[in-house]
Every structure is written in structure tokens, then in C-alpha cells.
Amino acid sequence: MSDAPLPPYSPPPAVPSYSPEPAHDEQTVEHTPRAHSHPTGNYIKQCGHDAVVLAEQDPHAKFPTYGRNATINGFVSLEDRETVSDVVLKIKGKMDVIAIGASLTTKLIDSSYTVWSSENSRTSICPSALPFTVALPTKFRDFDGMSFPLPPSYDVPGTTDSGVFFKTCYTLSVTITRTRSRKFQFLTKHKTIHIPFTYSPRTRPWRPIQPFSDFMSDIKTSPAEFRQVLAQMKPRPKSLVQPIDLHLFLPIVEIFGLGDTIPFHVQLTGPVASLREFVPNSDTALGKTTIAGSLVRQIVVELNGRKALRNIVIGDAKLCSRPPGAAADMREASLDWDGEVRSNANAMVGMFDAGCVRIQDFLVIELHPPNIQTTTEFTTLRHSHPIKLVTESWLDSSAHRDDPR
Numbered sequence: 001m002s003d004a005p006l007p008p009y010s011p012p013p014a015v016p017s018y019s020p021e022p023a024h025d026e027q028t029v030e031h032t033p034r035a036h037s038h039p040t041g042n043y044i045k046q047c048g049h050d051a052v053v054l055a056e057q058d059p060h061a062k063f064p065t066y067g068r069n070a071t072i073n074g075f076v077s078l079e080d081r082e083t084v085s086d087v088v089l090k091i092k093g094k095m096d097v098i099a100i101g102a103s104l105t106t107k108l109i110d111s112s113y114t115v116w117s118s119e120n121s122r123t124s125i126c127p128s129a130l131p132f133t134v135a136l137p138t139k140f141r142d143f144d145g146m147s148f149p150l151p152p153s154y155d156v157p158g159t160t161d162s163g164v165f166f167k168t169c170y171t172l173s174v175t176i177t178r179t180r181s182r183k184f185q186f187l188t189k190h191k192t193i194h195i196p197f198t199y200s201p202r203t204r205p206w207r208p209i210q211p212f213s214d215f216m217s218d219i220k221t222s223p224a225e226f227r228q229v230l231a232q233m234k235p236r237p238k239s240l241v242q243p244i245d246l247h248l249f250l251p252i253v254e255i256f257g258l259g260d261t262i263p264f265h266v267q268l269t270g271p272v273a274s275l276r277e278f279v280p281n282s283d284t285a286l287g288k289t290t291i292a293g294s295l296v297r298q299i300v301v302e303l304n305g306r307k308a309l310r311n312i313v314i315g316d317a318k319l320c321s322r323p324p325g326a327a328a329d330m331r332e333a334s335l336d337w338d339g340e341v342r343s344n345a346n347a348m349v350g351m352f353d354a355g356c357v358r359i360q361d362f363l364v365i366e367l368h369p370p371n372i373q374t375t376t377e378f379t380t381l382r383h384s385h386p387i388k389l390v391t392e393s394w395l396d397s398s399a400h401r402d403d404p405r
Helices: 215-221 272-278
Strands: 041-047 050-057 071-077 084-099 102-117 129-135 139-141 147-149 154-156 165-179 188-199 226-233 244-251 255-257 262-271 291-303 306-316 318-326 332-341 357-367 381-390
Touching: 041 188, 050 165, 050 188, 071 084, 071 165, 084 129, 084 291, 102 129, 102 139, 102 165, 102 291, 226 381, 244 272, 244 357, 244 381, 262 272, 262 291, 262 357, 272 332, 291 318, 291 332
Parallel strands: 255 381
Antiparallel strands: 041 050, 050 071, 071 129, 084 102, 084 165, 139 147, 154 165, 165 188, 226 244, 244 262, 262 332, 291 306, 291 357, 318 332, 357 381
């Protein structure tokens, strides 16, 4: 091994500032559009003659928004600079949980940065613009020292029925300290500019949704594109009828964007005598709809070794019946429904796990015997199948190579 000294190291030059638009001496050679346009404006929060300016934001938004691995770029604009002694930037995040007669507040972020200080500056007068760059963490640690991904901004108001309250919030603040005069520097006053911001990490499915054109033919030609789930509707005790099998078919990906319409298919199979109750006729004109579907968001809270659940319906399914099918021996039959469901505006974030709080989503199928005028042979079946809702829809990466995740 050679003992020759290493060559001297010279730090690389600073990375030039980036602009999505070409300068006057530049031209665009190739451009691939993003699925989501990247904001290029400035979000400004002013307080008196001072202001905090955040770059790469929608200037008309109520709050600035940052995603996973985001960097907060901006600057502090100041007047009356002669008396400024310190400028401190703080990033805070917290999670509040109330359930089962207990409450818990968890610090998600608690960071402080000195942007400028007269004690450490070569100049006695503060500059009029103080730039800053702060990287957001991607994880936090709970009281047990367990590490979890930083949860998105979310607010679930409490109700008297469930008693479950959950909220995550994030803020950026800049505190400007000024001395009242050069003669009495121990007399100071503080001004703090608070800016709440939205943390919204983006996630998308790993593959697209297989659309249902005609389920009966699709399942035969592309069986690998469907997930089949089986549940059983059992008769009441002492009933002589046989159970009914419920088959739920949905796209194999089982991960869907919040804005996606999710297709699915429900099939009931069993003896004709058992299925007869689910085919309303002239004698059961007052019968109800036999089947219903929905998206249900479940909030799971665990505090002090106890668990609380809260279910919120975030989408109602549309179902359309298909003509009944019969087997060759005419003793077995099937009833079929095509369905689709989409989440509503209340589901503004995808599922996540923050330790003491978990958000998970389900596609729920409910089966109700329609004959309400006579004693039914079956009880209501409620089958819940877990799915994953994420913030984005699937995107063809070959068409959008520069789309940030």
C-alpha cells in the first residue's frame, strides 16, 4: 500500500439556484410534464414591517405545504435592522390524542435554528434579507423510543359517541429579537411570526387498477388481475337452509388513490332454496335492497394498554345487479352485482401508522335479507376487507420520469 499523501481537497462550488423556466440565454431542449405542477411562487407572511417568505409555494394557498424529504427554503425580510440582535427559526410538530378517558401529546418535531445573531456576526447591523434552508425529518420517536414515519397533518374532531380525538399539526415560527436602544441593550423586545404548514407525504400504488369491462369474461381471460375474497352467510340456528357463500372480487393491487374509483364485483352462490330470500318477488314487494357497499375508515387508538376504535364512512358504493345465473343441475345458483366506490372529501390523507394511532381503510359489503314481512332464515352479514388508500393515483413512470414522490 502506498504511503503517498492524499491530494489536497477543494470544496466544490455552490450549486446554482434552480428555476423551472429557462433564462434569457438558455433554451428548453426536452420537457416532460409532471403529473402535478410544482409551485414556483412565494408564500408571504407579514407582521408589521417584517416578513417571512417561503419559496416554491402557492402564494394563494391558506397554508404552505411540504411533502416527504422536503426542504423548507425561504428568507426573513427585515426593517429597522440596526436594533436586531437575534433571528431564530423554529419548526415544531405535535400529535394530540384523546381516547378512553386518557390523553397524550407527542412531539413530532422540535427544532431550533439561529438564522442570525449579532454575537456571531462579523457585521454589527443585520442584513435586510436572511436566507434559510431547513430539511424536514421523515421519522419521529414516541415515548417508548420506537421510530415511526412522520404522520401527515390530520384533524379528527371528537364525538360523544366514540370519544376519540386525534390531531397532528405543524408550525414554522421566526422570532426576531431587538434591543430597545444601543445604550440599553439589556432591554429587548420579541416579535414572533407564526406560520402553520401542512405536511402531506405523497404515496402512489405500485401498479394501475385493472378496469372491469365485463366481469364474467374478464375473470376468465385475466384471472391474475383479480383478488377473490370468500365470506359465508350462515343461517339462523335451527334453520334447515344451507349457508350462502359471498365472493368479493376486486383489483389485485388493493392499493388505490384517494381520487380513484374502485371497481369490485360481488357474487352470492348456494342452493336455490337459500338464495330465494335474496330475490324479491311480487310477494315481497316491500323488500329492501339486499346488498350495500361502502368505504370505511377506521381510527385505532391505543393508550395505556387499552384500545379504542372509531369508524367513519368515507364513501358509499353504487351497485348494479346482473341477471341470476344457474348451474347445470339447477340446484345451485348465483346472484351477481357490479359495484364501484370512491372516497369523499373527508379522506384527505392516506392510511398511516403513528404508533399509538393507526388509520386503516376497508371495503365493506353488507348483505341484508330483503323479506321484512316474514321471518327470515338468515341474519345480516357484514364483511370488511382491508385495502390501502394513498394520496396519489397510479402514474406511468415512463411518461412522467421527473415526477417527485
